[in-house]
Amino acid sequence: xxxxxxxxxxxxxxxxxxxxxxxxxxxxxxxxxxxxxxxxxxxxxxxxxxxxxxxxxxxxxxxxx
Amino acid sequence: xxxxxxxxxxxxxxxxxxxxxxxxxxxxxxxxxxxxxxxxxxxxxxxxxxxxxxxxxxxxxxxxxxxxxxxxxxxxxxxxxxxxxxxxxxxxxxxxxxxxxxxxxxxxxxxxxxxxxxxxxxxxxxxxxxxxxxxxxxxxxxxxxxxxxxxxxxxxxxxxxxxxxxxxxxxxxxxxxxxxxxxxxxxxxxxxxxxxxxxxxxxxxxxxxxxxxxxxxxxxxxxxxxxxxxxxxxxxxxxxxxxxxxxxxxxxxxxxxxxxxxxxxxxxxxxxxxxxxxxxxxxxxxxxxxxxxxxxxxxxxxxxxxxxxxxxxxxxxxxxxxxxxxxxxxxxxxxxxxxxxxxxxxxxxxxxxxxxxxxxxxxxxxxxxxxxxxxxxxxxxxxxxxxxxxxxxxxxxxxxxxxxxxxxxxxxxxxxxxxxxxxxxxxxxxxxxxxxxxxxxxxxxxxxxxxxxxxxxxxxxxxxxxxxxxxxxxxxxxxxxxxxxxxxxx
Numbered sequence: 001x002x003x004x005x006x007x008x009x010x011x012x013x014x015x016x017x018x019x020x021x022x023x024x025x026x027x028x029x030x031x032x033x034x035x036x037x038x039x040x041x042x043x044x045x046x047x048x049x050x051x052x053x054x055x056x057x058x059x060x061x062x063x064x065x
Numbered sequence: 066x067x068x069x070x071x072x073x074x075x076x077x078x079x080x081x082x083x084x085x086x087x088x089x090x091x092x093x094x095x096x097x098x099x100x101x102x103x104x105x106x107x108x109x110x111x112x113x114x115x116x117x118x119x120x121x122x123x124x125x126x127x128x129x130x131x132x133x134x135x136x137x138x139x140x141x142x143x144x145x146x147x148x149x150x151x152x153x154x155x156x157x158x159x160x161x162x163x164x165x166x167x168x169x170x171x172x173x174x175x176x177x178x179x180x181x182x183x184x185x186x187x188x189x190x191x192x193x194x195x196x197x198x199x200x201x202x203x204x205x206x207x208x209x210x211x212x213x214x215x216x217x218x219x220x221x222x223x224x225x226x227x228x229x230x231x232x233x234x235x236x237x238x239x240x241x242x243x244x245x246x247x248x249x250x251x252x253x254x255x256x257x258x259x260x261x262x263x264x265x266x267x268x269x270x271x272x273x274x275x276x277x278x279x280x281x282x283x284x285x286x287x288x289x290x291x292x293x294x295x296x297x298x299x300x301x302x303x304x305x306x307x308x309x310x311x312x313x314x315x316x317x318x319x320x321x322x323x324x325x326x327x328x329x330x331x332x333x334x335x336x337x338x339x340x341x342x343x344x345x346x347x348x349x350x351x352x353x354x355x356x357x358x359x360x361x362x363x364x365x366x367x368x369x370x371x372x373x374x375x376x377x378x379x380x381x382x383x384x385x386x387x388x389x390x391x392x393x394x395x396x397x398x399x400x401x402x403x404x405x406x407x408x409x410x411x412x413x414x415x416x417x418x419x420x421x422x423x424x425x426x427x428x429x430x431x432x433x434x435x436x437x438x439x440x441x442x443x444x445x446x447x448x449x450x451x452x453x454x455x456x457x458x459x460x461x462x463x464x465x466x467x468x469x470x471x472x473x474x475x476x477x478x479x480x481x482x483x484x485x486x487x488x489x490x491x492x493x494x495x496x497x498x499x500x501x502x503x504x505x506x507x508x509x510x511x512x513x514x515x516x517x518x519x520x521x522x523x524x525x526x527x528x529x530x531x532x533x534x535x536x537x538x539x540x541x542x543x544x545x546x547x548x549x550x551x552x553x554x555x
Contacts, residue, residue: 008150015143016305020298023136025282025289031274033282033289039139040346043146047339050153054332059157 004056011046015039069214072385073392077231080250080396084235084243105245105324111334112248114321120398121206122457124255124391125368127345131352132359133367135288137296138349143305145342148312153335155313157328158475164323170405171319172413175467178474179483182417187487188467189409191494192316195460199315200402200442202457204229206368207395208446213372214388225446228395233439236400237432244400245324251393256344258390263347266354266374274350281356289353294516303522310528311465317398317405403442407434459501462524466493469528469535481535484542489535496527 022038029037054060123141130138159174166177171192176185204225211224235243271277278289291298313322325331348371355362355370359377362369375387411431416422422430470486473479481489499505500523507526508519 005154008153011150012147015146016302019291019301023290023298025278025287028275028278031278033136033278035136035290036139036346036349039142040343043142043339043343046146046150047336050150050336050339053153054336057332060329060332 004053007049007053007056010049011042014045015042018042067216067218068381069216069385069388070211070219072382073211073214073388076250076254076389077227077392077396080247080393081231081235083246083250084239084400087239087242087246106326106330109245109248110321110325110330111337112245112252114318114334114338121203121210121391121395123345123348124259124394125206125209125371127348128352128355128371129368131349132355132362132370134296135285136291137301138352139291140301140304140308141345142342143301144308144312145345146339147305147309149335149338149342151309152313152338153332155472155475156322156331159313159319159471160322160325160328160331162475163319168323170408170412171316171467172409174319175470175474175486176413178479179470179486181483181487182413184483184487185413186417187490189316189413191463191467191490192409193406195463196316196402196406197438197442197445198457198460200399200406200438201445203395203399203402204442204446207392207399209368210372210388210391210395213369213376214384222447225443228392228399229439229443232396232400232403233436236403237435240404244397244404247393247400248397251390251397254386254390255394258387259344259347259351262371262375262387263350266378267350269378270354270358277350277354281353284357288356294520297517297520299517300520300522303520303525307465307522307524307528308461310468311461314464314467314471315405316409316464317401320401320405320408403435403438406438407431410434410438459497462497462501462527463494465524465528466490466497466531469532473535480539480543482539482542485535485537485539488538489531492534493527493531496530497524500524500527 018038019035023035025033025035027034032040127138127141130141162168162177163174166173168174168177170189172185172189175188176182207228208221208225211219211228212221215224235247267274267277271280281289291301312318322331351371351374352367355374359370359373362373372384372387372391376384379387408431411427411434415430416427467490469489470481473481474486506519506523507514507521510523510526511519
């Protein structure tokens, strides 16, 4: 597996693996219950990771028809 | 007619106008009609794909779940996020193969990969069976929205008829081009309305987000997290995974994948989509805001939370705009579903049994099947009761069964054989049907297991059985064929 492909596994681990440990209402972060904040955080991280993957992926350098 | 209704019907007229306008200057071959001549750029593909996600189910159902179920609702954010990651690799591969082989439908993909038109027939039938409840759900939502917004002056039945006729007309005339243009207005409206409601309502009623959540926590401790049993953390994890796998397996989603101009579109979308779906967060906020303001909506009535709260808060014209947005969230996916179902039936079922049908005949038949599909959906809309959500979940579990055969077919050396794909999908579909009809859960099937296993989404079982059978049958049939070739060589 190439590095940019490995990167894409991180959200799976973070989101699914982390939820059992953060399933609580308090503390509130940005006004949201903690578990909701945690999930939203991972959605944002995922977008960032995919931007990185896009940059690193040689497939995007080729001109496509 | 009240102000709200005038606005709703105004938008309906606008969407029909745009839909009909969209086909001008294009010859409506099946390729133009169902996959837009493969000429859609980033924005259209983005809107089409986003359009299929923001359906009435997310608009009314997302807020309804937040209102009635609380914490487990967050799974909706989770599965989309993971599905978009997979889309980065999955969609370009599907798109490229489809373009090289001139595919129009999801079943074409299986036909071409497994060299079996009969597998195509089978996959089409599974697809259509899964699509109908999805369409029914959109129609029910449409009926609820218009009936509620009209304050009872238009019955939900009348509303559904008007909506269906409108969609049928524009789907028949302009196919996917119509859906793409309606998706443009819809997404702008949904974005504006959901953000406004999700921010305004918590502030108006509670003075802010945190005060709102604190008030809910005080009234219903623990409601905002996942419960210990039932829709628990293990339910969350298994459901997010399963739904993420099924995400792109809907036949109508394939239509939007094929419509893209280049595969780079999908890779770009994989960056933006996760952020875009945070809009759903504000849908949840509306549902949460309703908990302490609109009391006593039980069960399926929870879906009314957003509309009820809006009606007791705003002037009729605002309700009209909300209703119009809701109407469009039913129409865009509804039109895509009708189109895919009829393309599947015409091209992958009829054409297989009547091989001498010309392309023109198939294309005509596909368009003429649209009203037929609409009538079938109408029948179930008026007939089916509260079992709708069950049917939708069944639809989701059904299409997920296509995932193994599809993903393995993308590999350079596909280990899955035609017989393996057939057997796996058949067993998976049968298991899903049995589980749904007998209302089984992992807990009822295996009562001795620990609680966290019992809470697993029962679809996991169907998928595991599917995988095992796919590989077992593939292994047997593969060695059989290689033996045959050896014998022939010898």
